[in-house]
Amino acid sequence: RIPGVHAEIVAVTAAHPERARRFAEEFGIPTVHPTLDDLLADARVEVVDLCVPNVLHAPFAIQAARAGKHIIVEKPLTGFFGLPDLAADAPVGDLVDRQTMLEGALANADAILAAVREHRVKLGYAENWVYAPPIQKARRLLLAAGAAILRIEGEESHSGSHAAYSRQWRTAGGGSLLGKGCHPLGAALYLKYCEGQRRQGRPIRPRLVQAAVASLTKTPFFGAGGPTPIRTGYVDVEDWGSLLLTFEDGTVAQITASDAVLGGIRNYLAVFADRCVVFAHINPNTANVAYAPDPTVFGDEYITEKIETKAGWTFPAPDEDFITGYPQELQDFVEAVAFDREPLSGPLLARDVVAVIYGAYLAAATGQRVDLAPYLTPAGGQQ
Numbered sequence: 001r002i003p004g005v006h007a008e009i010v011a012v013t014a015a016h017p018e019r020a021r022r023f024a025e026e027f028g029i030p031t032v033h034p035t036l037d038d039l040l041a042d043a044r045v046e047v048v049d050l051c052v053p054n055v056l057h058a059p060f061a062i063q064a065a066r067a068g069k070h071i072i073v074e075k076p077l078t079g080f081f082g083l084p085d086l087a088a089d090a091p092v093g094d095l096v097d098r099q100t101m102l103e104g105a106l107a108n109a110d111a112i113l114a115a116v117r118e119h120r121v122k123l124g125y126a127e128n129w130v131y132a133p134p135i136q137k138a139r140r141l142l143l144a145a146g147a148a149i150l151r152i153e154g155e156e157s158h159s160g161s162h163a164a165y166s167r168q169w170r171t172a173g174g175g176s177l178l179g180k181g182c183h184p185l186g187a188a189l190y191l192k193y194c195e196g197q198r199r200q201g202r203p204i205r206p207r208l209v210q211a212a213v214a215s216l217t218k219t220p221f222f223g224a225g226g227p228t229p230i231r232t233g234y235v236d237v238e239d240w241g242s243l244l245l246t247f248e249d250g251t252v253a254q255i256t257a258s259d260a261v262l263g264g265i266r267n268y269l270a271v272f273a274d275r276c277v278v279f280a281h282i283n284p285n286t287a288n289v290a291y292a293p294d295p296t297v298f299g300d301e302y303i304t305e306k307i308e309t310k311a312g313w314t315f316p317a318p319d320e321d322f323i324t325g326y327p328q329e330l331q332d333f334v335e336a337v338a339f340d341r342e343p344l345s346g347p348l349l350a351r352d353v354v355a356v357i358y359g360a361y362l363a364a365a366t367g368q369r370v371d372l373a374p375y376l377t378p379a380g381g382q383q
Helices: 017-027 036-040 054-066 098-118 133-145 182-200 326-338 347-366
Strands: 047-050 070-074 123-126 149-157 206-214 240-247 252-258 266-273 277-283 290-292 312-314
Touching: 036 054, 047 054, 047 326, 054 070, 054 098, 070 326, 098 123, 098 347, 123 326, 123 347, 133 182, 133 266, 133 277, 149 182, 182 240, 182 252, 182 266, 182 347, 206 347, 240 347
Parallel strands: 047 070, 070 123, 149 252
Antiparallel strands: 149 266, 206 240, 240 252, 266 277, 290 312
């Protein structure tokens, strides 16, 4: 349900038809299309939500735009996935230099945005952190205080993705820094955009980035003491990364991401300003705190995302979808289409996230700070 707007899911498609059928049956979706082509040819479909591996974001988004469909694309917007002369199973992350990756990722992003502009469709960049109530409350507190943001610190980490595609550069476009770091980075950029609009009538943009990455699950003593719930099997992508971003006004953001952290998903953003400090705890938070001496005590009751055990002290999520911003995100995207306006999370944020993270990969590889100015586009017309 989308309050104030009539919207319904009319069709679905998937690479595995049986999954699409099960999904349609569970949620009462009337039509299962065998292919994306068939779905895009369906005149009832006005908006396409691309819940697909990163490597498919650009080709599917461009195809949808050409069919005249508005687009919701998952994060990150796109990335770099290989070169024409590489074998299909080549370890892209081990073979391609990061400068080439930066330029290629931005070329893919620009191809999406060009198709969106040409065919006059909306692009909703599905960065749910922008819509998460703790982030929106932080924005309002900063506004009320008239505060100048000095430093932002953010992290998304957990014990590893269950998705096999995330372990290879050719399908994921990068490791933890891209797949998880995009979230706190997106929120940090958004808050600085808002501050810039308030103070100078335009977003405050990123300018310089330096970074480090690591493969912690490949270090010599990992797992030496016995089994660990941390997932392994990363082929050519990092499982930890951290970047230090300097904005054009000289303020900074520190972003960390990891697939090697126990204790459930860790999503937070801290904002240090001149008149206040705001901590935004998405996961975990203390809306509920519970203790169980044995993991079977709570039975099948859901606790929170990525937690390894229900024993001991936990932070059960009363409404995880709401606190992470998913309903609010969809409300904004549907309203943007219905009322012909831009969403809060759109093309500018989507492209800037790609530029910063691939700039960070270049910085980590060279050991030098990367000037992002040559890789950014003007804010006008892309928000």
